Amino acid sequence: MDDRLQAVDAYIESHLPGWMEELTRLCAVPSVSARHEGIPECAALCAELIGRRGFDVRVHQTGGHPVVLGHAPGRSERTMLLYNHYDVQPPEPLELWESPPFEAQIRDGAIYARGSKDDKGELVARLAALDALRTVDDGYPCGLTWLVEGEEEVSSVHLPDFVERHRDQLRVQGAIWEEGGVDADGAFSLALGVRGLLYIELHVEASARDGHSGMANLIPNAAWRLVWALSTLKGPDERIRIPGFYDGVTGPTPRQRELIGGQDTSEDEEALRRAFGLTRLLGGRTGAEAVGGAAFDPTCNIAGIGSGYQGEGSKTVIPARASAKLDFRLVPGQDPRDITQKLRAHLDAEGFEDVRIEVLGGERAGVVDPDDPLVAATLETSKEVYGKTPRTSPLIGGTTPIFLFTEEGVPVVSPGVGYGGNQAHSPNEHMRLEDFRRAARHIARVLLRFGEL
Numbered sequence: 459m460d461d462r463l464q465a466v467d468a469y470i471e472s473h474l475p476g477w478m479e480e481l482t483r484l485c486a487v488p489s490v491s492a493r494h495e496g497i498p499e500c501a502a503l504c505a506e507l508i509g510r511r512g513f514d515v516r517v518h519q520t521g522g523h524p525v526v527l528g529h530a531p532g533r534s535e536r537t538m539l540l541y542n543h544y545d546v547q548p549p550e551p552l553e554l555w556e557s558p559p560f561e562a563q564i565r566d567g568a569i570y571a572r573g574s575k576d577d578k579g580e581l582v583a584r585l586a587a588l589d590a591l592r593t594v595d596d597g598y599p600c601g602l603t604w605l606v607e608g609e610e611e612v613s614s615v616h617l618p619d620f621v622e623r624h625r626d627q628l629r630v631q632g633a634i635w636e637e638g639g640v641d642a643d644g645a646f647s648l649a650l651g652v653r654g655l656l657y658i659e660l661h662v663e664a665s666a667r668d669g670h671s672g673m674a675n676l677i678p679n680a681a682w683r684l685v686w687a688l689s690t691l692k693g694p695d696e697r698i699r700i701p702g703f704y705d706g707v708t709g710p711t712p713r714q715r716e717l718i719g720g721q722d723t724s725e726d727e728e729a730l731r732r733a734f735g736l737t738r739l740l741g742g743r744t745g746a747e748a749v750g751g752a753a754f755d756p757t758c759n760i761a762g763i764g765s766g767y768q769g770e771g772s773k774t775v776i777p778a779r780a781s782a783k784l785d786f787r788l789v790p791g792q793d794p795r796d797i798t799q800k801l802r803a804h805l806d807a808e809g810f811e812d813v814r815i816e817v818l819g820g821e822r823a824g825v826v827d828p829d830d831p832l833v834a835a836t837l838e839t840s841k842e843v844y845g846k847t848p849r850t851s852p853l854i855g856g857t858t859p860i861f862l863f864t865e866e867g868v869p870v871v872s873p874g875v876g877y878g879g880n881q882a883h884s885p886n887e888h889m890r891l892e893d894f895r896r897a898a899r900h901i902a903r904v905l906l907r908f909g910e911l
Contacts, residue, residue, distance in 0.1 A: 469590040470898045477586045482562040484578040485571035491545035491612045497523045500544045504606045511588050522616040523608030530602045534909035537601035539633035542581040543610030546573040547883045554885035568888040576882035579875050579889040580637045587901035599909030613819020614859045621862045632832045639876025642725040646840035651825035651853035654788035661814040662780045669776035680780035681765040687810045698758045700804045706791035714852035723749040753853040757787040794820030824861035830869040839903035843896050873900040
């Protein structure tokens with residue numbers, strides 16, 4: 459390790475309290491995008507923190523939540539994009555939190571709060587890497603463009619339009635995306651692709667008002683109507699029954715199959731079974747091809763259903779209205795707009811013309827060339843930080859809008875603070891302090907190598 463890297467690591471090790479104070483400030487702003495809470499305040503705070511690092515930063519208004527965009531020069535003519543989001547998931551159920559979700563607490567070597575990992579902890583880890591580089595090298599090794607949005611947790615509805623309108627300010631040669639981390643064995647894990655998403659809500663209105671259940675053979679029931687419609691979408695074999703849904707789905711490429719085949723999924727399988735109290739995974743999936751390649755199978759998931767009386771005790775009513783939230787995780791070759799049209803046609807053909815579709819968000823899948831030099835640099839530098847052979851996944855189950863840049867030929871990597879037990883999106887979300895230190899060290903190395911490519 460050269461003297462510069464030693465100095466970077468020493469700086470990160472000795473300045474942790476200051477970054478935890480900044481993260482505590484960020485987590486104290488309840489920026490729940492689904493409820494539009496704390497959004498302007500959190501965008502302004504992000505701009506303040508980024509501006510302190512020498513960025514020319516501005517908060518841009520959109521048709522939804524503001525986007526923070528900043529630029530800083532570096533020694534190389536190459537520019538790296540840093541993408542984060544400042545919005546978070548709702549904290550409920552509150553009774554399961556061991557400490558208030560928006561009052562960060564450090565205990566047992568971790569910091570607990572909503573957003574402490576996803577995605578405010580990731581953002582502050584980048585601040586730490588930049589502080590170290592700026593101090594040790596008196597500047598940045600490459601140009602930097604930092605984009606922080608406030609709608610990632612609600613499908614980044616307005617980001618595509620923003621990126622298109624600001625494409626000239628977003629000309630970059632690489633991107634460090636929102637989050638990453640280590641696998642169950644403590645080795646750096648790099649995702650080289652994400653699935654797309656279509657999030658919808660189905661609505662049924664069967665009558666003008668709820669009725670007495672004694673008239674259940676005279677008045678239509680919206681809940682039954684919705685259940686019957688839902689039952690046409692997927693069978694017990696997990697196969698989605700919308701005609702044309704699988705059109706364009708090609709499965710993994712030979713190179714992606716090679717990466718899948720090189721995985722040992724046994725620890726991941728055990729961790730999933732233990733975390734969710736299962737004796738086996740859905741459909742009996744096991745092994746690298748079935749588990750490691752599961753992300754290449756698109757899904758139709760019921761995220762929530764609401765209708766009728768759901769309070770304590772009994773109430774004999776016929777629900778007038780019913781609704782269900784669904785998300786479709788899409789794979790390369792599928793487009794959310796096309797799937798929406800096919801869903802509409804399917805419901806109509808099945809006699810459910812009255813079931814209304816409300817589209818809440820949609821994104822295409824994005825994939826990265828596994829042989830790109832930035833990917834190689836990220837994997838190589840991870841060995842210095844984590845001391846283990848890194849792991850790559852050609853496609854993961856989640857969604858984030860990397861397609862906005864991968865479709866422009868920009869390689870995307872994700873060094874970060876995560877591990878399998880972060881409980882992001884759940885009560886007691888947290889980030890381990892050691893993961894923060896290592897992520898900051900890794901990000902600094904990636905930026906140094908990128909400036910030399």
